[in-house]
Amino acid sequence: MSNAVAKPNKGLAFDGWSARWYANSTKRHLSEFKALANRIAAELPCGSAVLEVAPGPGYLSIELAKTQQVRVATVELSASFVEMARASATKQNVEVDFRQGNAAAMPFDGNSFDFVVCRAAFKKFAEPVRALQEMYRVLKPNGQALIIDLLRDTPLSLVDGYVTGMNLGRLNSFITRRMFRHLVRSAYTEREIRGFIAQTDFQRADFSAEGIGFEVRLHKEPADVGLSE
Numbered sequence: 050m051s052n053a054v055a056k057p058n059k060g061l062a063f064d065g066w067s068a069r070w071y072a073n074s075t076k077r078h079l080s081e082f083k084a085l086a087n088r089i090a091a092e093l094p095c096g097s098a099v100l101e102v103a104p105g106p107g108y109l110s111i112e113l114a115k116t117q118q119v120r121v122a123t124v125e126l127s128a129s130f131v132e133m134a135r136a137s138a139t140k141q142n143v144e145v146d147f148r149q150g151n152a153a154a155m156p157f158d159g160n161s162f163d164f165v166v167c168r169a170a171f172k173k174f175a176e177p178v179r180a181l182q183e184m185y186r187v188l189k190p191n192g193q194a195l196i197i198d199l200l201r202d203t204p205l206s207l208v209d210g211y212v213t214g215m216n217l218g219r220l221n222s223f224i225t226r227r228m229f230r231h232l233v234r235s236a237y238t239e240r241e242i243r244g245f246i247a248q249t250d251f252q253r254a255d256f257s258a259e260g261i262g263f264e265v266r267l268h269k270e271p272a273d274v275g276l277s278e
Contacts, residue, residue: 079108086112089166089195090119097163100124100187102152102180103170107134107145114143122146122162124155153179157187165194172198172236181249185269194251194267199236203261239263 086109089099097119101110104123107130114121123145125131131149138145150156152167153176165184174180184194237245239258242265246254253268 079112082108082112085109085166085168085197086116089113089164090116093119093164096120098122098161098189100155100157100162100165102155102165102167102184103173104134104147105130105170107137107147109166109168110134110145110147111138111141111143114138114145115141119164122148122157124148124150124152124157126151152176153183155183155187159186160189161187163189163192165192166197167194168197170198171196171242172232177237177245178248181245181251181267184267185250188269190269190271192269194269196265196267197262199232199262200239200258201234201236201241202238203236 090113093099095118099113099119099121101113101121101123104110104125105127107123107125110121110123111134113119121144123134125134125147126149128149131147134145134147138147148156152170152174165188167184171177171180181194188194239256242263243254243256246265246267251267252270255266255268257264
């Protein structure tokens with residue numbers, strides 16, 4: 050599988066102070082994590098197994114566990130994030146299987162999960178095609194993967210408008226705008242993402258772009274079973 054467009058600085062984990070900074074900066078978006086968790090849980094049968102790939106400090110996974118509708122596991126490259134997430138889950142009295150590992154070589158058996166979600170992390174993967182194929186491998190037949198992230202071809206005017214809508218102070222707005230511009234530049238284009246998917250065993254992908262980002266739903270059809278075994 051080719052990963053020719055992957056950049057050498059991708060795939061680096063947040064650790065130490067950088068992990069703490071990221072956790073603090075994203076914590077103010079808890080309402081978004083709750084809304085996404087409720088949306089995912091509402092479409093799955095009770096007791097479904099959900100995997101979050103690269104959960105960072107674990108906010109989404111913990112909110113998923115709080116719904117009491119799904120069983121949640123994660124795989125995260127950063128040891129600091131895994132430690133933070135485990136401590137936070139214990140403090141909030143919810144059960145999540147937080148594991149350290151690489152998205153391109155997940156520590157789970159095949160056909161283990163009904164749903165896989167990856168939010169705001171795909172652009173950082175050093176081996177995006179292998180990560181996608183691993184999502185396919187661990188999904189059960191009829192399972193789905195949901196990837197949410199930024200797009201590199203997003204106009205900067207939309208990025209600036211998004212940050213303005215966050216109603217931050219002048220200094221925080223300046224810092225956040227610079228951060229988002231950097232993240233957009235490091236993201237993939239829709240064409241690149243579709244090219245990655247085409248190199249995997251996924252036979253169906255539903256792509257939608259809105260605002261400064263995209264969502265793509267990947268489906269593991271029953272007839273696909275065995276293609277990657």
